[in-house]
Amino acid sequence: MPSVKKPLISIKGLHKCYESKKDGTIDALKDVNLEIAEGAFVALVGPSGCGKTTLLKILAGLVDNFSGEVMLNDIAVTRPSPEVGFVFQDPTLLPWRTILQNILLPVELMHLDKKQYYDRALMLMETVGLKGFENKLPTELSGGMRQRAGICRALIRDPKVLLMDEPFGALDAMTREVLNGELQNIWLESKKTVLFVTHSIPEAVFLADKVVVMSPRPGHIEEIVDVKLPRPRELQELTDKKVGKILGQIRQHFENFSMNC
Ligand SMILES: Nc1ncnc2c1ncn2[C@@H]1O[C@H](COP(=O)(O)OP(=O)(O)OP(=O)(O)O)[C@@H](O)[C@H]1O
Numbered sequence: 345m346p347s348v349k350k351p352l353i354s355i356k357g358l359h360k361c362y363e364s365k366k367d368g369t370i371d372a373l374k375d376v377n378l379e380i381a382e383g384a385f386v387a388l389v390g391p392s393g394c395g396k397t398t399l400l401k402i403l404a405g406l407v408d409n410f411s412g413e414v415m416l417n418d419i420a421v422t423r424p425s426p427e428v429g430f431v432f433q434d435p436t437l438l439p440w441r442t443i444l445q446n447i448l449l450p451v452e453l454m455h456l457d458k459k460q461y462y463d464r465a466l467m468l469m470e471t472v473g474l475k476g477f478e479n480k481l482p483t484e485l486s487g488g489m490r491q492r493a494g495i496c497r498a499l500i501r502d503p504k505v506l507l508m509d510e511p512f513g514a515l516d517a518m519t520r521e522v523l524n525g526e527l528q529n530i531w532l533e534s535k536k537t538v539l540f541v542t543h544s545i546p547e548a549v550f551l552a553d554k555v556v557v558m559s560p561r562p563g564h565i566e567e568i569v570d571v572k573l574p575r576p577r578e579l580q581e582l583t584d585k586k587v588g589k590i591l592g593q594i595r596q597h598f599e600n601f602s603m604n605c
């Protein structure tokens with residue numbers, strides 16, 4: 345019998361509520377079940393406040409006090425792991441450190457040998473078009489370049505999983521499209537497992553193998569939509585009839601959510 349490969353990420357019956365002095369108990373996630381295979385690119389979409397960031401933070405070991413099972417590589421997630429890189433909406437680079445020093449920060453924080461990661465940092469910077477900017481300060485870079493640096497920093501320790509929380513949300517449309525293409529290339533080459541949160545349905549469909557649609561809070565999974573399009577993808581393909589159908593299928597959920605508000 346062929347062996348069935350276990351998913352790299354497995355979430356079962358996940359509930360998360362926050363206790364707040366002002367608002368009491370806030371149910372953020374309710375019975376979330378999700379499996380992500382190694383090397384998959386999964387996008388997560390859902391209305392604001394439905395728990396997308398919470399889900400990512402739980403996977404990153406940054407939020408605890410949840411119930412249910414959250415496994416990474418067969419190990420329960422209880423704290424941050426070097427197997428996981430996190431890209432935030434705002435790259436929050438330290439303004440007094442050069443771009444290279446910012447990218448090497450996770451290595452320094454873990455007291456690892458910086459020399460060992462130096463060449464990798466340069467290679468990553470070259471991949472995302474930051475070659476030559478090693479010694480610049482964050483203020484000397486554009487928003488798109490800073491976000492590229494944030495991606496390099498998340499990849500510096502060669503994690504298996506890349507969690508990305510609306511990484512391109514603050515960028516202009518043109519830069520965003522360029523970075524979408526670059527991210528696809530990085531993913532095709534590195535075969536990382538990516539969980540990517542976005543408010544843009546076209547961005548989700550362009551990038552992902554599967555788009556997970558979450559309901560309004562408390563967030564649970566409404567549908568997982570397969571995007572079976574060949575790679576590498578081109579942005580123009582988003583106007584294809586087949587893609588239009590997928591976009592429509594996802595948009596329908598959002599229309600239903602707003603009708604039920
Ligand atoms: N630390 C916290 N304490 C209390 N409530 C919180 C906390 N973090 C998040 N929440 C609440 O949990 C719910 C889910 O928040 P979360 O940030 O995960 O949503 P989201 O889907 O990422 O939203 P957005 O799309 O706006 O980024 C929200 O109602 C939010 O107010």
Ligand SMILES: [Mg+2]
Pocket residue numbers: 396397398509
């Ligand atoms: Mg969020």
